[in-house]
Amino acid sequence: MLARQQRSRTHNSLRVGFTLIELLMVMAIIAVLAALILPALGSARRAATRAAVQSDMESIGASITQFKVAFGMEPPSSIQLFAPGTAWTHAPSRALIKRMWPQFNFTTSGGLNAAAFNGAPSLTLNGAECLTFFLGGIRGASGALVGFSKNPREPFTEGGSRQGPFFEFQGGYDNTSSKWTGRLVDNFPANGVPEYLDSIPSQTRPLLYFSSYGGTGYRPDNSAAGMLAYFKDGSLKNPYKSDSFQLISPGFDFGLGLLVDLPAEDSTVRIASPIVSPAATTNLVVLSATNVEVDAPVTSDV
Numbered sequence: 503m504l505a506r507q508q509r510s511r512t513h514n515s516l517r518v519g520f521t522l523i524e525l526l527m528v529m530a531i532i533a534v535l536a537a538l539i540l541p542a543l544g545s546a547r548r549a550a551t552r553a554a555v556q557s558d559m560e561s562i563g564a565s566i567t568q569f570k571v572a573f574g575m576e577p578p579s580s581i582q583l584f585a586p587g588t589a590w591t592h593a594p595s596r597a598l599i600k601r602m603w604p605q606f607n608f609t610t611s612g613g614l615n616a617a618a619f620n621g622a623p624s625l626t627l628n629g630a631e632c633l634t635f636f637l638g639g640i641r642g643a644s645g646a647l648v649g650f651s652k653n654p655r656e657p658f659t660e661g662g663s664r665q666g667p668f669f670e671f672q673g674g675y676d677n678t679s680s681k682w683t684g685r686l687v688d689n690f691p692a693n694g695v696p697e698y699l700d701s702i703p704s705q706t707r708p709l710l711y712f713s714s715y716g717g718t719g720y721r722p723d724n725s726a727a728g729m730l731a732y733f734k735d736g737s738l739k740n741p742y743k744s745d746s747f748q749l750i751s752p753g754f755d756f757g758l759g760l761l762v763d764l765p766a767e768d769s770t771v772r773i774a775s776p777i778v779s780p781a782a783t784t785n786l787v788v789l790s791a792t793n794v795e796v797d798a799p800v801t802s803d804v
Contacts, residue, residue, distance in 0.1 A: 548754070551701065551702055551703075551754075555700045555701055555702060555751055558700060558701055559709070559751065561669065562633070562637070562669055563747075563749060565637050565668040566637065566668075566747060568668045569636060569666075569668045572665060572666075572668075573601075573602045574601065574602075575601060575602065575715075575716065576716075576746065576747050577632050577635075577636035577637065577713065578636070578713055578715070579628070579629035579633075579712050579713040579721070579747075580626075580627065580628060580629060580721060581595045581598055581599075581626070581627050581632060582595040582624050582625070582626045582627075583614065583619075583624060583626075583627065584608075584611055584623065584624045584625075585614075585616055585619040585622070585623055586610050586611045586614065586616050587609065588623045588624065590608050592624075599612070603655075604654070605654040606655065607655040610656065612655070612656055612657050612658040613657070613658045614640070615640075618641075618695075620694065625693060625695070628690070629710055629711040629712055629713075630690060630697035630698070630709060630710055630711060631690075631693075631695040631696070631697055632713075633698060633709065633711040634647070634671060634686065634695070634696050634697060634698050635695055636668075637667060637668045637669040637671075638667045638668075638669065638671050639664075639665075639666045639667050640658050640659075643660065644677075645674040645675035645677055646674045646675075647667050647671060647674065648660060648664060649665055649666025649667045649668070650664065650665045650666055651663070651664065651665070652665050671685065671696075671698055672684040672685045672686070673685050673686035674686065685700075685701070686698060687699060687708065689708075690707070690708055697709070700751045700752070702751075702752075702753070705752065709749060709751055709752075710749070710751075710752075711747065711748070711750075712730075712731035712747060712748045712750075713747050714731075714741070714743065714747060714748075716745070717744060717745035717746075720741050720748075731748045731750075732748060732750065
């Protein structure tokens with residue numbers, strides 16, 4: 503009797519844990535489940551991020567429309583501002599300012615702070631910088647973008663009745679660290695005027711903005727990249743949204759093209775990777791495909 507009890511206890515003690523084969527089977531099952539679940543979770547996160555970026559861009563697009571209602575035109579995507587007391591020698595920029603503010607005081611540069619020019623006679627803004635400047639307004643003493651003064655001669659002064667900001671950009675200027683915060687950066691180029699990043703984590707490049715100037719035609723971005731708006735073919739004569747504007751996100755790989763703000767008839771076009779052009783010297787970006795969603799880089803022959 504005692505011997506049988508001892509054998510029973512010994513047998514039970516041997517079954518307390520899993521055998522090696524059972525452990526390997528469990529690990530294999532877990533690996534299979536992970537292989538099935540993790541990609542789905544990654545795709546869900548990517549889709550959520552894409553939706554957030556698109557929503558943000560749609561809000562910016564609505565703000566551009568509000569700006570147009572207020573000033574009779576969409577924000578320009580290239581302009582040269584001149585320091586107070588400096589002659590406005592760039593006729594196209596002078597004409598744009600005059601169109602938005604007919605009574606603008608060019609002698610005082612509309613009240614723009616001379617410190618913004620860092621001793622230079624003028625400051626040239628590219629499309630990404632025009633987007634934040636015209637929708638956000640001037641930088642106030644607190645570091646926030648505070649829109650424009652309703653003084654028709656001095657719209658670039660702080661205080662008094664305001665017009666804008668037309669879009670609330672996430673971030674501002676930190677006077678303590680002398681840096682822009684949040685999704686506002688000053689890297690393209692670093693000239694004191696910020697650009698805006700989309701909400702993709704670790705994004706490094708700003709949203710691009712191009713104006714068609716009321717349908718008169720898209721112009722090259724005057725940044726160092728020298729980018730162009732998206733066109734439907736290689737002729738550079740058939741752009742998307744030919745009579746309004748384009749907003750372009752750099753995308754998940756920080757290239758040029760997660761989302762292109764296209765007209766309704768082309769609303770299914772969404773680019774998930776950059777359009778790469780062999781013409782590196784000009785960086786022309788041309789989209790020839792329509793009604794597609796691209797997950798791999800597309801190469802243009804232009």
